[in-house]
Amino acid sequence: MGRRIFLLGFMGAGKTYWGKQLAEHLGLPFYDIDEVIVEEEGMPVSDIFAEKGEDYFRMRETEVLKDVSEQPEFLVSCGGGTPCFSDNMDWMNNQGITVWINPSIETMVERLQRKKYKRPLIQDLTDDDLSAFVEKKLNERIQFYQLSQKIITADELSLDYLINEITNA
Numbered sequence: 001m002g003r004r005i006f007l008l009g010f011m012g013a014g015k016t017y018w019g020k021q022l023a024e025h026l027g028l029p030f031y032d033i034d035e036v037i038v039e040e041e042g043m044p045v046s047d048i049f050a051e052k053g054e055d056y057f058r059m060r061e062t063e064v065l066k067d068v069s070e071q072p073e074f075l076v077s078c079g080g081g082t083p084c085f086s087d088n089m090d091w092m093n094n095q096g097i098t099v100w101i102n103p104s105i106e107t108m109v110e111r112l113q114r115k116k117y118k119r120p121l122i123q124d125l126t127d128d129d130l131s132a133f134v135e136k137k138l139n140e141r142i143q144f145y146q147l148s149q150k151i152i153t154a155d156e157l158s159l160d161y162l163i164n165e166i167t168n169a
C-alpha cells in the first residue's frame with residue numbers, strides 16, 4: 001500500500017480531523033501543513049494573512065509541502081487551498097497518493113459556521129454568505145481537487161472505511 005498519503009479537499013472537509021487519526025492508526029508521521037506553518041511562523045493563520053498577506057502564506061504552504069514530503073513515509077493533511085496554487089497538485093500526484101475528502105456542501109458549511117474565526121477567507125462572512133462562498137469557491141477549485149487519485153464522497157466517514165478506501169487506492 002502507498003505509505004505516502006496526501007489528504008486534500010475544501011475547508012471543513014475533515015482533513016485535519018481524519019488525518020491525525022489515520023496517521024496514528026497507520027503508524028505514519030503526521031503533518032498538517034497549516035499546523036507546521038503556524039508553528040514555524042509563531043502566529044495563527046489568520047494573523048499570517050493579515051500581517052504578511054495571502055501570497056506569503058501560499059509561498060510558505062508550497063515550501064512546507066515540499067519539505068515534509070522529503071520524508072520516506074508520511075500522512076499529510078493539506079490546507080484547502082494547497083492543491084490550487086503553484087504546481088502543488090501535480091507535485092503531490094507524483095510523490096504519493098492523493099485523497100480528496102469531499103463531503104456535501106451542507107456538511108462543510110455547517111462545520112465551518114462554528115469555526116469561522118480560524119479561517120481568514122471566511123471569518124468576516126455572515127452565515128448566509130458563507131454558503132454561497134463555499135459553493136463558488138469549491139466550483140473554482142474542483143478542477144484541482146478532481147485530479148486526485150482517490151475521491152471519498154461519503155458524508156458519514158469512519159476510520160475503518162477510510163483505511164479501507166485508502167489501502168485499496
Ligand SMILES: Nc1ncnc2c1ncn2[C@@H]1O[C@H](COP(=O)(O)OP(=O)(O)O)[C@@H](O)[C@H]1O
Pocket residue numbers: 009010011012013014015016017018080111112115157
Ligand atoms: N466526521 C466528522 N464528524 C464530526 N465533526 C467533524 C468531522 N470531521 C470534521 N469535523 C469537525 O469539523 C471541523 C472542521 O474539520 P477539520 O478537520 O478542521 O477540516 P479541514 O482541515 O478539512 O478544514 C472541526 O471542528 C472538526 O472537528
Ligand SMILES: O=C(O)C1=C[C@@H](OP(=O)(O)O)[C@@H](O)[C@H](O)C1
Pocket residue numbers: 009010011012015016034045078079080081082118119120121
Ligand atoms: O481553503 C483555503 O484557502 C484555506 C484553508 C485552511 O485550511 P483548512 O482547509 O484545513 O481549513 C487554511 O490553509 C487557510 O485558512 C486557507
Ligand SMILES: [Mg+2]
Pocket residue numbers: 015016017034077078079
Ligand atoms: Mg485543516
